[in-house]
Amino acid sequence: EVQLVESGGGLIQPGGSVRLSCAASGFIVSSNYMNWVRQSPGKGLEWVSVINGGGTVYYADSVKGRFTISRDNSKNTLYLQMNNLRVDDTAVYFCAREHFDFWGLQTRWYFDLWGRGTLVTVAS
Amino acid sequence: QSVLTQPPSASGTPGQRVTISCSGSTSNIAPNTVNWYQQLPGAAPKLLIYHDNQRPSGVSDRFSGSKSGTSASLTISGLQSEDEADYYCAAWDDNLSGRVFGGGTKLTVL
Numbered sequence A: 001e002v003q004l005v006e007s008g009g010g011l012i013q014p015g016g017s018v019r020l021s022c023a024a025s026g027f028i029v030s031s032n033y034m035n036w037v038r039q040s041p042g043k044g045l046e047w048v049s050v051i052n053g054g055g056t057v058y059y060a061d062s063v064k065g066r067f068t069i070s071r072d073n074s075k076n077t078l079y080l081q082m083n084n085l086r087v088d089d090t091a092v093y094f095c096a097r098e099h100f101d102f103w104g105l106q107t108r109w110y111f112d113l114w115g116r117g118t119l120v121t122v123a124s
Numbered sequence B: 001q002s003v004l005t006q007p008p009s010a011s012g013t014p015g016q017r018v019t020i021s022c023s024g025s026t027s028n029i030a031p032n033t034v035n036w037y038q039q040l041p042g043a044a045p046k047l048l049i050y051h052d053n054q055r056p057s058g059v060s061d062r063f064s065g066s067k068s069g070t071s072a073s074l075t076i077s078g079l080q081s082e083d084e085a086d087y088y089c090a091a092w093d094d095n096l097s098g099r100v101f102g103g104g105t106k107l108t109v110l
Helices: none
Strands: A003-007 A010-012 A018-025 A033-039 A045-051 A057-059 A067-072 A077-082 A091-103 A106-114 A118-122 B009-012 B018-023 B034-039 B046-049 B063-068 B071-076 B085-093 B098-101 B105-109
Touching (some): A003 A091, A003 A106, A018 A033, A018 A091, A018 A118, A033 A067, A033 A077, A045 A067, A045 A091, A057 A067, A106 B034, A106 B046, A106 B085, B009 B018, B018 B085, B018 B105, B046 B063, B071 B085
Parallel strands (some): A010 A118, B009 B105
Antiparallel strands (some): A003 A018, A018 A077, A033 A091, A045 A057, A091 A106, A091 A118, B034 B046, B085 B098, B085 B105
């Protein structure tokens, strides 16, 4: 079965760190663009980070310098290392597989597979 | 403040047709494609429409997408109670060089 399963969330103190995992099955993580997207309580979706098949990574400005996306090809797993956490990082974190391409001058992308998410609560 | 603007709420009665709008700009919706996601209460988002108007396998043909200029729309025909959910539009933004989402629309089936 093709699926993504996140883990690693919990209650973290401000300034603390946590590593989220996203285990994939049914497809190869390293052959795909893989993303982290978060959703604060009662709010909308916010893109966080992406790693593409070549290993190039990008981050939202709100997490740049604090979060690191990576993958372990042998475990077919995506990670998000989150450091120096702030209260406003509190959210459900989803991992998502992405289809990304260029069609003429258009940039096309969509997330076709999502995990169920893991809740990270930053509070003292 | 989301880059793409959606109405916070929409509603309809069973069997009705409902349209949810997504307003953007010349740096996102106009030059690039739009996708739509459905998020049922307590669940992960699910891809509903990609490349402006394409439905993934398994998505009901009651859902359709369209785009004109700097705006896009999601239309749900034959509204059903199980369509009650949050709906999000998304696109690439050339100025931000990144993926942007709308703020979401909560659809209520009366």
